[in-house]
Amino acid sequence: MNAELGPVEVVGAGLIGTSIALACRRAGIDVLLTDTSPEHLRTASGLGAGRAKQPEDVPALVVVAVPPDHLATAIAAALDGAGDDTIVTDVGSVKSAPLDALAAHPHLARYVGSHPMAGSERSGPLAASADLFTGRPWAITPHASSRQAAVRAVASLVEVCGAVPVRLTPEEHDLAVARTSHVPHLMSALVAGTLAGAAPDHLALTGQGVRDVTRVAGGDPTLYSQIIGGNSAAVAGLLREVRDRLDLVLEAVTDGDRVGLESLLAHGVAGTRAIPGKHGGPVQAVAAVHVAVPDHPGELARLFADVGASGVNIEDVRIDHDPGRPVGLVELDVAEGRAVELVAALESKGWVTHR
Amino acid sequence: MNAELGPVEVVGAGLIGTSIALACRRAGIDVLLTDTSPEHLRTASGLGAGRAKQPEDVPALVVVAVPPDHLATAIAAALDGAGDDTIVTDVGSVKSAPLDALAAHPHLARYVGSHPMAGSERSGPLAASADLFTGRPWAITPHASSRQAAVRAVASLVEVCGAVPVRLTPEEHDLAVARTSHVPHLMSALVAGTLAGAAPDHLALTGQGVRDVTRVAGGDPTLYSQIIGGNSAAVAGLLREVRDRLDLVLEAVTDGDRVGLESLLAHGVAGTRAIPGKHGGPVQAVAAVHVAVPDHPGELARLFADVGASGVNIEDVRIDHDPGRPVGLVELDVAEGRAVELVAALESKGWVTHR
Numbered sequence: 110m111n112a113e114l115g116p117v118e119v120v121g122a123g124l125i126g127t128s129i130a131l132a133c134r135r136a137g138i139d140v141l142l143t144d145t146s147p148e149h150l151r152t153a154s155g156l157g158a159g160r161a162k163q164p165e166d167v168p169a170l171v172v173v174a175v176p177p178d179h180l181a182t183a184i185a186a187a188l189d190g191a192g193d194d195t196i197v198t199d200v201g202s203v204k205s206a207p208l209d210a211l212a213a214h215p216h217l218a219r220y221v222g223s224h225p226m227a228g229s230e231r232s233g234p235l236a237a238s239a240d241l242f243t244g245r246p247w248a249i250t251p252h253a254s255s256r257q258a259a260v261r262a263v264a265s266l267v268e269v270c271g272a273v274p275v276r277l278t279p280e281e282h283d284l285a286v287a288r289t290s291h292v293p294h295l296m297s298a299l300v301a302g303t304l305a306g307a308a309p310d311h312l313a314l315t316g317q318g319v320r321d322v323t324r325v326a327g328g329d330p331t332l333y334s335q336i337i338g339g340n341s342a343a344v345a346g347l348l349r350e351v352r353d354r355l356d357l358v359l360e361a362v363t364d365g366d367r368v369g370l371e372s373l374l375a376h377g378v379a380g381t382r383a384i385p386g387k388h389g390g391p392v393q394a395v396a397a398v399h400v401a402v403p404d405h406p407g408e409l410a411r412l413f414a415d416v417g418a419s420g421v422n423i424e425d426v427r428i429d430h431d432p433g434r435p436v437g438l439v440e441l442d443v444a445e446g447r448a449v450e451l452v453a454a455l456e457s458k459g460w461v462t463h464r
Numbered sequence: 465m466n467a468e469l470g471p472v473e474v475v476g477a478g479l480i481g482t483s484i485a486l487a488c489r490r491a492g493i494d495v496l497l498t499d500t501s502p503e504h505l506r507t508a509s510g511l512g513a514g515r516a517k518q519p520e521d522v523p524a525l526v527v528v529a530v531p532p533d534h535l536a537t538a539i540a541a542a543l544d545g546a547g548d549d550t551i552v553t554d555v556g557s558v559k560s561a562p563l564d565a566l567a568a569h570p571h572l573a574r575y576v577g578s579h580p581m582a583g584s585e586r587s588g589p590l591a592a593s594a595d596l597f598t599g600r601p602w603a604i605t606p607h608a609s610s611r612q613a614a615v616r617a618v619a620s621l622v623e624v625c626g627a628v629p630v631r632l633t634p635e636e637h638d639l640a641v642a643r644t645s646h647v648p649h650l651m652s653a654l655v656a657g658t659l660a661g662a663a664p665d666h667l668a669l670t671g672q673g674v675r676d677v678t679r680v681a682g683g684d685p686t687l688y689s690q691i692i693g694g695n696s697a698a699v700a701g702l703l704r705e706v707r708d709r710l711d712l713v714l715e716a717v718t719d720g721d722r723v724g725l726e727s728l729l730a731h732g733v734a735g736t737r738a739i740p741g742k743h744g745g746p747v748q749a750v751a752a753v754h755v756a757v758p759d760h761p762g763e764l765a766r767l768f769a770d771v772g773a774s775g776v777n778i779e780d781v782r783i784d785h786d787p788g789r790p791v792g793l794v795e796l797d798v799a800e801g802r803a804v805e806l807v808a809a810l811e812s813k814g815w816v817t818h819r
Contacts, residue, residue: 272532298732
């Protein structure tokens with residue numbers, strides 16, 4: 110179907126690179142693999158992600174999928190080493206810094222940056238999957254002199270991977286990920302840091318809220334310091350705004366200024382409503398239904414069979430971790446108008462629920 | 465079974481008060497209801513949560529469940545108005561400030577504070593449930609002169625409600641909730657605030673991480689400004705520490721100090737590992753398995769039937785909101801050693817998975 114895209118060379122057979130290679134192979138595209146680690150290369154080939162690149166191979170598209178600190182060098186090498194018409198893209202988390210480093214490159218018109226918003230807490234080719242990008246946003250970030258043919262080739266790659274293209278300039282992209290990813294990550298790490306060394310009987314009061322807030326803070330510090338460090342201008346700008354607002358919060362708390370505190374909290378509520386909803390549409394009003402579920406295999410299946418029979422679609426689900434009890438609380442989020450119906454259906458099957 | 469606890473008077477027939485009343489009624493305890501709103505009182509009685517208190521009724525235990533700003537007044541009224549042996553507790557989110565306000569009360573020995581760690585985004589008696597507290601932590605916070613009989617009565621109430629008692633001094637409680645709830649809430653609100661008014665094509669890159677970080681920021685600003693304002697000393701102290709650490713992060717980002725940044729992020733990782741795991745035990749290493757699931761009723765039931773048949777217990781589950789596609793990604797968290805087995809079981813049933 111998209112065989113005219115190939116051959117595609119993937120430089121860096123880690124999680125992201127190998128996943129892209131697998132998606133291309135699934136579409137019948139010839140894939141050439143390059144990696145400084147012969148072991149990664151063997152593993153990725155063994156998984157059916159493509160064949161090791163030979164000196165005579167000339168790729169039509171090179172996808173650079175190396176760690177953030179090596180992006181600019183690897184992109185330059187790809188532009189230098191391939192054919193006159195070879196398109197080069199990368200999948201790095203930061204777009205301006207590598208582009209700045211490449212500004213004087215004679216073949217820059219053949220380069221278009223990109224960034225798939227997907228990942229896993231695992232890394233390496235064994236964690237790869239052709240489905241890693243299905244339905245995920247994938248930023249395409251042409252610069253001022255990018256060729257149209259290069260932009261089209263990268264858009265085809267995004268399509269082959271089943272992702273949803275989002276077109277942004279490199280500068281806009283970096284501001285966007287500072288806001289939607291890097292600053293939230295740093296704030297999550299700051300909250301998590303306050304829990305390190307806290308008294309266990311204080312931590313016994315931990316609820317779902319702080320678990321949610323600190324979840325992303327569990328990510329690899331080395332990788333995230335490269336990502337955030339590579340986007341320092343955008344991150345520092347936004348972080349200064351947050352620090353100034355934190356000072357206002359601190360002042361309101363210290364002065365007992367309830368009106369000020371409430372207005373800062375209301376600003377946060379407005380922000381949560383700005384997040385795009387499922388399927389990219391406006392956020393739909395959801396209601397939570399809680400169900401008590403015995404904590405052993407089979408009970409969740411029984412619950413979801415009864416949920417399925419009710420005909421009410423589940424927007425989200427989470428299992429609440431309860432200290433000290435062999436019973437779980439499952440939260441089912443459904444459209445606001447359907448909660449009463451779901452509760453009635455589940456209670457008629459003997460489930461203990463509350464909203 | 466615990467009928468000797470009664471009669472229990474519940475002051476304030478909102479979500480928490482009515483839920484406690486329902487749990488007591490379920491245990492066969494006589495429940496007396498008081499509320500300034502005749503409508504709440506009628507609704508709660510109608511739900512079977514108890515009967516309106518009459519002048520001749522003398523409760524053995526009074527549970528004060530009113531908004532934070534009215535706690536001290538309502539606790540004092542309960543100590544003044546009831547019998548010489550009546551025990552008084554409250555369920556407020558903050559413990560020191562009301563106690564300070566009551567310091568000179570002649571009957572203070574009959575008061576023991578408490579705080580169930582449960583709630584709902586809904587409020588009012590109609591949202592109440594006898595199961596709201598099942599398996600949740602419930603702090604019991606005696607002060608220096610609390611009678612032992614009073615502490616025992618409150619512990620019985622916690623047991624009747626199916627919650628897990630956590631004994632703390634009022635001061636420790638307030639420090640604990642500043643750390644596990646109030647400061648995380650404020651930080652979540654600050655992150656959410658940066659999304660308000662952001663460009664929609666920037667927000668298109670929003671992933672699950674920032675959704676998690678900002679989830680609690682959707683809570684009612686009026687209620688949270690009362691809660692946080694009532695714990696201002698503990699919150700301000702910890703928030704100052706966080707602000708100082710945020711300044712270090714900002715400095716590391718601005719100076720390109722990767723080592724410093726990485727060490728601050730590693731501190732966050734240590735904090736996420738300090739959070740108590742499921743069943744209050746140490747955190748178990750979990751692995752995530754992702755499954756692509758068509759987004760319509762019935763598919764989740766089919767998935768969980770296959771999960772149940774695999775015999776692998778699910779620690780947590782979440783549905784990833786994907787923009788633009790009618791397919792959901794369900795993340796199943798399982799013990800690290802069982803992930804390979806689960807993937808094999810699901811793929812044999814035709815599910816598309818990745819780790």
